[in-house]
Amino acid sequence: MPSNPQSDLYYAACCQVDQPNPTRRDEMPANTTRMLAMLERAVVGYQPFHDVRLVVFPEFAHAAPVYFTPRELLDHLAVEIPNEHTGRIAEKAKELGVYVQTGSFLEVDPRWPDTVFNTTCLIGPNGEILSKYRKANPWIPWEVHASPHDIEDYPDDPFPVVDTEIGKLGVATCYDWLFPEVTRELALKGCEVLIRISAYMDPWGATSPMDWWTIVNRCRALENTAYVVACNQGAEASNYPPFSWPGGSMVVDYDGRILAEASPGPGEKIVVAPIALSTLRAERERRIGHDMRAHHRAELYPRQRETVYPGTPDPARRLVGEQTELIRKVKRRLKGE
Numbered sequence: 001m002p003s004n005p006q007s008d009l010y011y012a013a014c015c016q017v018d019q020p021n022p023t024r025r026d027e028m029p030a031n032t033t034r035m036l037a038m039l040e041r042a043v044v045g046y047q048p049f050h051d052v053r054l055v056v057f058p059e060f061a062h063a064a065p066v067y068f069t070p071r072e073l074l075d076h077l078a079v080e081i082p083n084e085h086t087g088r089i090a091e092k093a094k095e096l097g098v099y100v101q102t103g104s105f106l107e108v109d110p111r112w113p114d115t116v117f118n119t120t121c122l123i124g125p126n127g128e129i130l131s132k133y134r135k136a137n138p139w140i141p142w143e144v145h146a147s148p149h150d151i152e153d154y155p156d157d158p159f160p161v162v163d164t165e166i167g168k169l170g171v172a173t174c175y176d177w178l179f180p181e182v183t184r185e186l187a188l189k190g191c192e193v194l195i196r197i198s199a200y201m202d203p204w205g206a207t208s209p210m211d212w213w214t215i216v217n218r219c220r221a222l223e224n225t226a227y228v229v230a231c232n233q234g235a236e237a238s239n240y241p242p243f244s245w246p247g248g249s250m251v252v253d254y255d256g257r258i259l260a261e262a263s264p265g266p267g268e269k270i271v272v273a274p275i276a277l278s279t280l281r282a283e284r285e286r287r288i289g290h291d292m293r294a295h296h297r298a299e300l301y302p303r304q305r306e307t308v309y310p311g312t313p314d315p316a317r318r319l320v321g322e323q324t325e326l327i328r329k330v331k332r333r334l335k336g337e
Contacts (some may be wrong), residue, residue, distance in 0.1 A: 009280045010053040010166055012193070013042040014231035014271040016248035016262055017103070020239050021064045024076050028062055035061060035103065036092050043096045050272055053166045056231040058120070058249070059174050059199040061103020064240060065318045070144050070318050073116045078108040082129060086121055094127035099164065101171055101195050101231075107134070108144065114315040116145040120163055120171060120197050122138070131160040135173040136182060141323035150311040161189040167227075167277050171195040177216050180223065181304070187224035187293050192280055195219060196230035199245070206232075206248025207263040213248055214258070222256035223292050225273050225284055236266045236324065254280050275322050306323045308334070 007211050008249070015038040022028045035057055043052045063077045064225040086102065094099045100123045105221055107119035118135040136147050136158055148158040159182070170191035176182045183194055196217065204212040213232065220229040233240065234247035247258040251273035260273035284291065309330055 005070060006265065009051070011046070011050040011058065011078065011272050012054040012227075012229045012251055012275050013046070014056050014229060014251065014262070015039065015042055015058075015269060016231060016247050016249040016267070016269045016271070018233040018234045018236060018239060018266055018268045019061075021066055021097050021235075022077065022259050023066055025079065027138075028077075028079075028085065031062060032088055036088060038268070038270065039089070039092055039100065040096065041097075042272070043329075045099055046272055050274075052098065052272060054169075054193070054229065054275070056101040056195055056197065057103035058228050058231045058233045059104045059120075059197045060240075061197075062105045065106060065116075065118075065145060066197065066322060067142055068144065068327060070114070070116045070146075070315055073106050074108055074114070076114050080109070081107050081119060081121060082130060083104060083212060086089055086123065086129060090123050090129070092155075093123045093125055097125045099124055099169070101169075101197060101229075104135070104173060104197060112146075112315075115151070118145045118173060120173060120289070122169060124164065130162045130164070130169075131169075132156075133160060133171045133173070134158070135176060136308075137176045137179055139175045141320045141327060144318045144323070145318065146315070146318060147311060150313055159185045159189065161186055161187065162190045163190075167192040167275065167280075171192050171196060171197065174198040174200060174245060177220060178212075180220070182286040183220045183224055183226075184293075184296070187226055188296070191226060192277065193223075193227045193229060193275060194224065196220075196228060198230065199233040199235075199240075201233075201243035202246050205246025207246060213246065214250070217250060217252050218256040218258070221252040221254055224247050224255070225254045225278065225280070225287070225291060225293060227277075228252040229273075231271075232262075234262070234266045234269060248265045251275075253304075258336070
C-alpha cells in the first residue's frame with residue numbers, strides 16, 4: 001500500500017525484536033519471517049492513524065557474533081549482500097511502499113574473503129538496496145568483525161547518506177554512537193534523519209543510573225539538529241547470553257525531545273513517531289545560535305586527525321586476545337609511557 005510520496009509529515013517505526021540468535025545460516029530464515037510480519041504490522045496496523053514510511057530493525061536482528069573467531073563466523077553465519085533475506089525484505093518494502101533499515105548481517109564480501117563485517121542495508125520502496133553501512137567501531141575487544149578502517153585503501157564511502165523522498169538518511173550502528181565524530185560526519189554530509197540500529201545491553205541501557213542509551217540518543221540529536229530513530233535489541237537474556245537487553249527503542253527530535261519510547265525491558269515492541277521534514281529544514285535554516293554543525297571549528301582539533309587505535313589489517317589478528325593487547329598498548333601510549 002504505497003503512501004503519498006509528497007507528504008511532508010510521515011512516521012518512523014522502530015521494530016524491536018526478541019528472538020533466538022542463530023548459530024547456523026539455515027536458522028536465519030525463521031527470524032527474517034518474523035521480522036517481515038512485524039514490518040507489515042508496523043505499516044498496515046498503524047495505517048488508519050499514521051503514515052509509516054520508514055521502518056527500522058535492530059543490530060544483530062539477522063545474526064549475532066556468537067563465535068569467538070572470524071573463521072567460525074565465516075563458516076557458520078556470514079552471508080554476502082544481497083542475499084535471500086534482503087530479497088524478501090525488498091519484496092515486502094515494495095509491496096508496502098516503505099523504506100526499511102535492515103537489522104545487521106554478518107557479511108562477507110568477495111573482495112576480502114577472510115573478513116567479516118557487521119552490515120545493515122537501507123532498502124527503498126522500489127525494492128532496491130540504496131546503501132550499505134558497515135559498523136565503523138566494533139565493540140572491541142569482544143566483537144571480532146572488521147571495520148572499514150581495518151581495510152587498506154578501503155574503496156567505498158564508510159558513511160553513506162542517501163537523499164530520499166523522506167529526507168536525507170544516514171545510519172550508524174550501536175557502539176558507533178559513542179564516537180560523536182560518526183554522527184557529525186553524517187550530519188556534515190547533510191543527514192536529516194540519523195538512524196541507530198543497536199544491540200545495547202544492561203547496565204548501559206535505558207534505565208537509571210547509567211541510561212547511556214537515552215543520553216547518547218538525545219545528545220546526538222540536539223548536537224546535529226537532526227531526528228534520531230534508534231532501534232534496540234529487546235532480546236531476553238536466554239536468547240542472547242550472557243547479557244540482558246533493555247529495549248527502550250525511541251524516536252528523538254532535533255532538539256533532543258523524546259517523541260516516542262518503548263518501555264524499558266526485553267520484549268518485542270513497535271514504536272511509532274512523527275518526522276516533520278519541513279519543520280526540521282526550517283529550523284536548520286532559521287537558527288543562528290545552537291547550530292553546532294555551522295559552528296564546528298575543525299582546525300582546532302589536530303590530535304583528532306592523528307592515529308590512535310590503528311586497527312587490525314591482518315584478519316588473523318582480529319581476535320579477542322589480540323585486540324585486548326592492542327587496546328592496552330594504545331592506552332600506554334596515551335599515558336605517555
